Amino acid sequence: MKTLNFFDVMPQQIKSPIVTMGFFDGVHIGHQQLVKRVVKHAEEVKGTPTVITFVEHPLKTITGSAPPSITSLRKRLKLLARFNIAYTLLIEFDHNVAKIDPKEFIEKFLVANLQMRGIVIGENFRFGHRGAGTPDLLKKMSAEHSFFTDVQSHREWSGNVVSSTKIREAIKRGDCQSAHEMLSRPFSLCGTVIEGQKRGRKLGFPTANLSLEHTLVPGDGVYIGSVELNGKRYPSLISIGTNPTFDGQSTSTEVYIEGFDEDIYNQYLEVFVLDKIRDQIKFNDADELVARMNKDKEVLMQKFDTLKASISAT
Ligand SMILES: Cc1cc2nc3c(=O)[nH]c(=O)nc-3n(C[C@H](O)[C@H](O)[C@H](O)COP(=O)(O)O)c2cc1C
Ligand SMILES: Nc1ncnc2c1ncn2[C@@H]1O[C@H](COP(=O)(O)OP(=O)(O)OP(=O)(O)O)[C@@H](O)[C@H]1O
Incomplete structure (x- = not known):
């Protein structure tokens, strides 16, 4: 897959693009439905399956804060x-982009410049200045210009429309199963291993402390996880919280990898979060914590x- 800056694409650079557009946080089953439609249309017309997305969430510019x-x-x-x-065509969403009128966005950028052949969007999709662009506007303009608009009704799960917002809520409350079903894969923590307090090793539970590259962190607790290192999948325990036993102040995300003992500082890790087993506890001392961590290991x-069978599809 090639990644280009949306505003740098030259006419004819991409052959008959079939596009979809959005932030696609999580690439959940609703997003997947759109993406699969794009690929199907592209196969039918010998076009190019293309996604237009944003580097950062547009709300960061519009309201000053983006969702995690x-x-x-x-x-x-x-x-x-x-x-x-x-x-994938990337847009750096700033105040100038926010001001683009939806009609101008379609005519100048999607039609004149990108020369898109078709667009697939969800039924509630909004774009352009103040979100005034709608699926109806796209449909209306399809007739004037030579592209088609395919509006998809929203994919539901458990009686509700699937959305990134719903998945964030599930992850925050430690509901790994619901998040997994809406994402079609377990939620994963992705980041680089950094130094912690170096206390874990002394407790018999060395942990890789993660500096995450996404901003959503599951609610505090202890979770069962899985890490792949050097082609092997390891059972893991994930601790998320302030380490209340040691009166810690900031939240850390730490992974104990069972059966692994190598230096992985600065290494990039993806840790699948499979199930929450308990809340964080403020123990009376380190011995009580270690006794509980041994029980966590049994679980x-x-x-x-x-x-682990559930990770195979990822
Ligand atoms: C399986 C597991 C469970 C944990 N549970 C708790 C807990 O309930 N309360 C707590 O204060 N810290 C808990 N921790 C975090 C430890 O306090 C932390 O790993 C230890 O202080 C080492 O920190 P360091 O990696 O910064 O050296 C847990 C850690 C692991 C690996
Ligand atoms: N459940 C869904 N089924 C089908 N399409 C969807 C679904 N949810 C979103 N879309 C579509 O996916 C595209 C990208 O949407 P967007 O990234 O805003 O997703 P979202 O999941 O609704 O996010 P948020 O909850 O943060 O608003 C849009 O065209 C949108 O209409």
């Missing part, structure tokens, strides 16, 4: 590539084989 991201840009691109998208070993 389920996926980093890197992960979003990786997932889109897996669905056979050929081009991990009992449940891991069943849970």
Whole structure:
């Protein structure tokens, strides 16, 4: 998959683009439905499956704060590539972009410049200045210009429309199962291993502390997880919280990788979060914490084989 700046694309650079557009945080089953339609249309007309997306969430510019991201840009691109998208066109959403009138966006950028052949969007999709662009506007303009508009009704799960917002809420409350079903894969923590307090090793539970590249963190607690390192999948325990036993102040995301003992500082890790097993506890001392961590390890070993089967589709 090639990645280009949306505003740098030259006419004819992409052959008959079939596009979809949005932030696609999480690339959930609703987004996947759109992306699969794009690929199908592209096959039919020998066009190019193309996604237009934003580097940062538009709300960061519009309201000053973006919702916490389920996926980093890197992960979003990786997932889109897996669905056979050929081009992703990135928009750095700033105040100038926010001011573009929806009609101008279609005529100047999607039609004149990109020369798109068709567009697939969800029924509630809004774009352009103050979100005034709608699926109806796209349909109306399809008639004047030579492109088609395919409006998809929203994919539901458990009686509700699937959205990035719903998935963020599930992850925050530690509901790994719901997040998994709406994403079609377990939620994963992605980031680089940084130094912690170096206390874990002394406790018999060395942990890789993660500096995450997305901003959504599951609610505080202890989770069963899985890490792939050097081609091997390891059972893991994830601790998210302030380490209340040691009166910590800031939240850390740490992974204990069972059966692994190598230096992985500065390495990039993806840790699948499979199930929450308990809340964080303020223990009376380190011995009580270690006793509980040993119990956590027993739970991990009992449940891991069943849970790991769910990662195969990722
Ligand atoms: C399986 C597991 C469970 C944990 N549970 C708790 C807990 O309930 N309360 C707590 O204060 N810290 C908990 N921790 C975090 C430890 O306090 C932390 O890993 C330890 O202080 C080492 O920190 P360091 O990696 O910064 O050296 C847990 C860690 C692991 C790996
Ligand atoms: N459940 C869904 N089914 C089909 N299409 C969807 C669904 N949810 C969103 N879309 C479409 O996907 C595109 C990208 O939408 P967007 O990234 O805003 O997703 P979202 O999941 O609704 O996010 P948020 O909850 O943050 O608003 C839009 O065309 C949107 O209409």
